[in-house]
Amino acid sequence: MSFIRISPHRRSTRKRLFEVSSPREESSTEFNYDDLKNAITDAENDLNVMRKKLKPTKKPGGRCNSFEAVKQHFVDTVHGHINSLNKGLGVKYQEVIKLEDDANQEKELHRREQSKLERKVKDLQSDLQKSDKTLQEKESEIESCKEKLQLESKARENELKKQQSELDARFSEQLQDKERIIEGQKLTITRLEEQIKTKDNDITSLKQGQEKSNAFQEKLQRKEKEILNMKNTNESEKQMIVEHYKEMIQNKEKEIHSLQQVNHQFKQYVEQKEEEMKRIQVDFQRKENTIQQLLKQREEEKAAKEDERKQKDEALTRLSAIAGDRLRNNNPGITDLSDPNRPMKIAEKFTEMYDNDWTDSMEALEDLGLNEEECVIMLLHFLTDSYEECGRLVSELDRHIEQAVTLTHCEQDGDKSDESSSSSQNIPPEILKPIKDIRRKMTVNNMEILQKKLLAHLKNVRTDVKDDHISACSKFVADCIKYAWMMQIQDPPVYIEWDFPSDAKIDTNILRSYTKAGDHVDFIVWPVLYLHKDGPVLNKGVVQPKSANK
Structure with a gap:
């Protein structure tokens, strides 16, 4: 159906x-x-x-x-x-x-x-x-065209501002730049007009191709109106820009004319100032030369005064050194506190050697089969023999030094001692004291050689001393040699006394007992230490008294 x-x-x-x-x-x-x-x-x-x-x-x-x-x-x-x-x-x-x-x-x-x-x-x-x-x-x-137009408009505005600032700085060159810029703007506007015409043609073709769409026609009409408005705006802006630049050019021409006048006046002013500057430079150069001469004279005077001051300081230093050497020469009351080997320090080390090394050496010798008295006498001989040999070596060294200083030589041994005493009396203290100081400072460098020489001497002097004995108390022997040398090189030499006969009365001011009590000497254990011969006591000696039933 x-x-x-x-x-x-x-x-x-x-x-x-x-x-x-x-x-x-x-x-x-x-x-x-x-x-x-x-x-x-x-x-x-x-x-x-x-x-x-x-x-x-x-x-x-x-x-x-x-x-x-x-x-x-x-x-x-x-x-x-x-x-x-x-x-x-x-x-x-x-x-x-x-x-x-x-x-x-x-x-x-x-x-x-x-x-x-x-x-x-x-x-x-x-x-x-x-x-x-x-x-x-x-x-x-259309939007892109609009954005391009806006960007170009902003670019033109920035360019115009930049050109305006350059016009204020360059005068005539800016006018030519502005004319070129105006021509470029005209070309740009012409290109924009051509672009607008092209867009108009495009819009017309779009209108012909899209007549069936009413909505598109309405939008297109609106865009055409906007473009026409933009075109009118660009035309008005172009006209305003041209008028603005014409007015600006006229103003800049007036400014250039006024600046030319000012420039002419400024040139005249500069010429006057240059002439004044030349005169000032001539005066300044003349004064500068005068100042340089005065400074040179001042430096010469200052150098002369400095030389005089240095000479005075050197003379005072020499005088002070001579006076100090004369005071310290053969004067034990004045010591160098910076010297680690001065007499008081030697006394302290001498006591430590007796308290420590001497005790150890006693035990070592007893282990070798010696009795107490034999050990004490052997250790005392190590010390006294070292002291006497160091005294002989120091005297010989002083004699060689004095001969070198006085440029005298002697062939016989007996004459040497006489000549040494006479020459040392003739040497001034300011020369003799530095020589003694040099001798004392050479101790550290020559100690190893001195140790070897003294060990050989100890073996030769004492026939009862064997290598085992020296090896057993090697540290004590080395310290005896070291401190004996330090005592002998003092000015005057530190003195030790060990000659106390048997049965002699014990002087408690300089001696103390060893292990027994009594009033008379049996044998000497440790010598008395003096600051110098017949000088004050630094350390008491040690003796073994005789027992009452002996």
């Missing part, structure tokens, strides 16, 4: 009945004609509503929504119409199947019509998307 009429049908209110004979049944079927007519009328009206809703719209999305609504409405109402037709016609099952086939055919027709409409909608959508895309491209081109 098909429905051709578009105008709505009127429903019937009558109740007419008809009889229809069934092809497969012998009896006839009675149905209501008016109900059937009303059902068909409702279906035609619904179909017309659906066709109206499916008319093309401007928006593709609207068409899809309208079609879906119609489709849903058709699905909702078709079953109702079928039921009303069945009721009105009073058909049976076989007729319902036939009607369903007819309805399916009608549905297929509607589906085909729907697919055609959907393809049409898609075509319209693609056309509209292309139009929108083209419109967006044109809008972006």
Whole structure:
């Protein structure tokens, strides 16, 4: 079946009945004609509503929504119409199947019509998307043109400001630069006008190609108005810029004229000042020469005074040294406190040697089989023999030094001592004292040689001394040699006394007892130490008294 009429049908209110004979049944079927007519009328009206809703719209999305609504409405109402037709016609099952086939055919027709409409909608959508895309491209081109115009306008403003600052600094050169800039601006404006004309042509072609889109035409008209406004604005700006530069050029010409006058006056002023400067320079050079001469004289006088002061200081230093040497020469009361080997320090070390090294050496000799008295006498001989030999070596050294100083030589030994005493009396103290100081300072460098020489002397002097004895108390022997030499090189020499005969009365002022008590000497253990011969006692000696029953 098909429905051709578009105008709505009127429903019937009558109740007419008809009889229809069934092809497969012998009896006839009675149905209501008016109900059937009303059902068909409702279906035609619904179909017309659906066709109206499916008319093309401007928006593709609207068409899809309208079609879906119609489709849903058709699905909702078709079953109702079928039921009303069945009721009105009073058909049976076989007729319902036939009607369903007819309805399916009608549905297929509607589906085909729907697919055609959907393809049409898609075509319209693609056309509209292309139009929108083209419109967006044109809008972006217009926006880019607008941005370029703004950037160029800002660039022109910055350039104008820069040129204006340069005009204030350069005068005539700036005027030529401004003229070139104006020409460049004119060329730029001409290019912009050409670009605007090109854009106008593009817009005209776009207008011709997009006449079907009303929305695009409205947007295009707005863009044309904006471009016209921009063009008018550029024209007005161009005119203002030209007028501004003309006025600026006139002002700069006036400034140049006034500056030329000022420059002429300034040149005259500078020439006057240069002449004055030349005169001042001549005067300054003359005064500078005078100052240099005065400074040179002052430096010469200062150098002469400095030489005189140095000579006086050297003379005072020599006089002080001579006076000090004379005071310290052979005067034990005046000692050099900075000397670590002065007599008081030697006395302290001498005591430490007796307390420590002497005790250790006693034990070592006793281990070799010697008795106490033999050990004491051997250790005392180590000290006294070293002291006497060091005294002899110091005297010989002094004699050689004095001979070198006095440039005299003697062949016989007896004459040497006489000559030494006489020559030492003739040598001035300021010469003799430094020689003795040098002799004392040479002790550290020559101590190793001195140790070897004294060890050989000790072995030769004492036949009862063996190598084992010296090895057992090697540290004590080395200290005896060292301190004996330090005593002998003092000025005057430090003196030790060990000659106390047996049975002599013990003087407690200079001696103290060893291990026994008594008033008379049995044997000497440790010598007495004096600052010098017949001088004050530095350390008491040690003796072993005789027991009362001896």
